[in-house]
Amino acid sequence: MKATTPEVEEVEVTFDWLNKILAEIDGIGNIKNWKAGKEHFINETKRLEKDGVPMGLLNELKAAGANWIVKFEILSKTDSTPTLQDITEAKNVLEKTKTKMSEFDTSGPFWTFRNFSSAVNGISPVLKAAKGVEVFLTGSTTSITIDAQAKSMYTTYLDSVINKLNTTAGHFADFQTVSKLLAAREQNFHHRKYHLSYGLPNGASDVSSLSADVLNPWILKVIKTTSLKTALDHLIEISAHLKKIDGSFEKNAKGINKLMGFFDPISKILNEADKAKSGIQGFNCSKPTTIPIKLNSFDKFYNNLENIDNKLAVLKNLTDQLSRLAISPGIVQIYDEAIAILNEVAGDDKKVKGVIEKFQSYSQKEVLNDHIVQINGLTDNIGSLKPTSIKEEAKKANENMKALNDYQAKMNGYADYFVCLQNQDKLKSVFKALEGLNRIRNWTTGMTGALTDGINTMTKVNGIKDDLKALQKSIGLLGDLKSKETDALKDFKDAPTISENIGRAVQGLAEMSLALEKRTDVENKFVDIKVVSDNKANVKDSGDLDSLDDLTKLSGSLQKMYTSLNNFDKTVGSFVRSDTFANQSGIFEKAKQVAGVTDDFSRMIVAVGNLKQTAVGGDADKLEEIEDALKTMDSLDLNFTGFHKDFDESKKSLEELDVFFAGFYAKFQPISATVATGQTPPILRGSPTVSIQRPWTSTQRGVKKDSNALLIYGSIAGGVFGVTFIVVLVHVGLHIWCRKWLVYHYCIKWKATPEILFDMFYAYVNNQLMALGDFFEIPENNYGQITYRMYVDLRDLALTRFLNSPDIKQVASIEPSDCRDKMILLEKGRTVLKKWKGRFANSFFHGNEVNMPYGIKLILTEPPQKKSANKNSTLEKFFWVAKQEKTKTIIMFCKLEEEGKIVCDRYYPEKEGETLELDRLTVKCSKLENKFDKTLIVRTLVVKFDTEKEFSLTHYALRDWAIGDYPSVDSLLYLHECIEKDKSRAIIHCDDGCERTGQFALGILFYQKLKKSQKLNFEESFLIIKKARYDSIFKSQEFAFAARFCLEIVATRAKLNDEQKEQYEKLKCGWEDIEIGCVQEKKRIPNKLI
Incomplete structure (x- = not known):
């Protein structure tokens, strides 16, 4: 991949210099046209020269502070003899200081330039252009031009590189697919059993057991037919392939992921290849005449601006400290209390002694004095800066403004060249391609190792390709599968809701089981809870105190929870194999008796962590134990009351299962079927008659239990899991015909594709946009205005909820x-x-x-x-x-x-x-x-x-x-x-x-x-x-940008079809026009703050 000829290398050097120039001048436009900005800059420096920084309030505070220091010494010394006048003057000083500090706090920024952040920033276009010239002059000593022959030669070279890389890139998708697959396998499916799996958390082993489990005697007793097995027999072949594939995969994706990192620069080159070639061929900026721009008078002018900025920065730091002093917590109350004490003299000499004694015993007088001393110190520091010198620097800058004009004029010779560079829209693609190419050239021996690891992984995958093809064929046949058994499964339209209800109820029981399992970890560490009370006296933070108070009461709540869990455990007996699913609902009803705990454990963890910092000796170790117990509790869902609705809904869902399977059974019986003696008659759809028995004994004395984690899981495994399993079988059928419907209506069971996530995002945003457009009568094609309106309303609603939240207190x-x-x-x-x-x-x-x-x-x-x-x-x-x-x-x-x-x-x-x-x-x-x-x-x-x-x-x-x-x-x-x-x-x-x-x-x-x-x-x-x-x-625009960012994440991860691309452009257009929309909205409702 190295440059093949000196000419090719020279082209790359040229584009490297162009990249450096553009990095400096990006966004300046035509420096010749920098007129309005310069005029505004001049007006601002003239304003600073004329007005200077406002010192009135500061001078009054300084004078008041100096007076107070004298008066406080008189009032606070026990051997002094303050007079009525001393008290009156001290009170007046306090009132003045309080008033002036309030005025200072509400007066806004001490000094700011309008529309730019600093004096130097005010001439940033000129400075950026100067930096661009500097880079150009440095680069022009080597090469910074490209002739037609060099362009053609380099394009040919780039074509040869692309041809080589295309061969490698042809396998990107295969490597990426395997990488994603292996990464997914690294996740612990057991930890997300209820929310993210398809009800088959153990993968291939679960699928292989489906057809056998449906013939479980109890399941057959409930559904009264083997027809369900017929509908699922095809899964036997699938499970065999799955098992073989499952045992062949790597346990992690490190080898192939390392290789994927080397593919990134290849992608960068290929993605930008066509634009890069166009950028090279289309580059036609004529090299300007080399003109030095050094100007001593401008250096002096620039130093004036820097002096202004440095002094304003120091001044801002000091005034910011003063602002913070002005709003010190509780300070206004201290001023008021001191003023009230001094005011008791009421002009009466006879009351002087009593007032002085009361002031000297006032507990906050030193805090008051320290506050005013700090104010005085800051105002002294501000005075030592000689703020009037800032006016003098501004005056010097204004007198030397010709230097700015001359300096700008020197750069006019480069202006057209810089404009041309900024207009070369495909240059960035050239730079990206070269960046990728340089990264490939810098590959070391690490590439060899990564290639070996990646190929080894792919070889293993390739070894099971026949099984994958067979699996693909088997899954494909599911879509063509048609029989009266599978058709009967499709009638179960409420399967998603029923499975969700039962799944959540089972999750509630699982959380109870987990709470019992972790009981020892929690209770043993709360033995020394008294250590919290013993160390609480040093805590000052009100939030920590409240949390620690709640913590000391937590033992009682835990005891109540574990007592109720134990009582529930005793009522859970052996599984009753009744002939209806509904008879299994008793366990859920009894689970509602368990008391939960709803305290804010995360906040308690923070409070205990802070308390540990002040504890000594063995107390710190005891608090560490309590903190660990709280972390355990925070990882559990102990709010069992939150599952009550799910427990109630599960009963209805179990009854609906009975109704469905009664109808399912009936579909496979002859019309003239008779019921044999002793046989349970089938329940026909439309007229359910479900007999509910009591499956759980009230007490089960002498029942042997396998563990302390109660028989809940044993019961789930024997009964409720069987129920959930049946619903999973139904979902296998539904998954074949209506997967997308399941994603939208039953999303905790099926993983949505990136394309479906995009549809969800678009539907959510677009529905609100359309509703707001109709309500406010905003034209539908005014995307910017509707978008702005939407995020204003969302922000206002959310802020209202936020400001009413107890958390912010x-x-x-x-x-x-x-x-x-x-x-x-x-x-x-x-x-x-x-x-x-x-x-x-x-x-x-x-x-x-x-x-x-x-x-x-x-x-x-x-x-x-x-x-x-x-x-x-x-x-x-x-x-x-x-x-x-x-x-x-x-x-x-x-x-x-x-x-x-x-x-x-x-x-x-x-x-x-x-x-x-x-x-x-x-x-x-x-x-x-x-x-x-x-x-x-x-x-x-x-x-x-x-x-x-x-x-x-x-x-x-x-x-x-x-x-x-x-x-x-x-x-x-x-x-x-x-x-x-x-x-x-x-x-x-x-x-x-x-x-x-x-x-x-x-x-x-x-x-x-x-x-x-x-x-x-x-x-x-x-x-x-x-x-x-x-x-x-x-700001509503900040809210909107976060949503725009989310849109880009969703869109870039999906393969959008033409309709989705249009939808994406619509939402993107709304964001890009949001500032225009803001202006339109303010015109529509001019008197309302939005």
């Missing part, structure tokens, strides 16, 4: 020194540091956990910070969380600096091979890759705490998702795939862990919920993410 205490911003942090699901003592000042970490279907686990958090004034470093905490959670994936949706300010301190090395030294921690970048036109940087980080074992993880930094904007969906799809493969808890952050992080997490949750349950409920998923990160997903 449990707000965690914030450690200002250990977080960047004053973002609200909810208690539920917040990340708790473990074994942190001696390493960090406290256990606080501003992050929340989110658990999704299929094992996807996330921590949504803000970016880490380095140590600074009044701030602790959280860089080490960030990696400590990664260590304790065994994290393998970190995703970063922000840059280190955005809109002119630092939003994330560097916590990883920039280049491959570099090491970042932190406090008792080293982070090394062992590998670095660029993906998606260098918008996604992938680093492998090796992390080592001084006394801890080294670990590694992958860090993904996405560079094209600006604040308030949206990235390429391709990179998000790739990140979603990475998270799906990762079974550890991934850490995700942006500049605040809310806006971009929340949208990404919500889009994934939409898809995972759809895939798991084949149902969509945007509102419910929204609530899950909002309860994890309070400040996420406030």
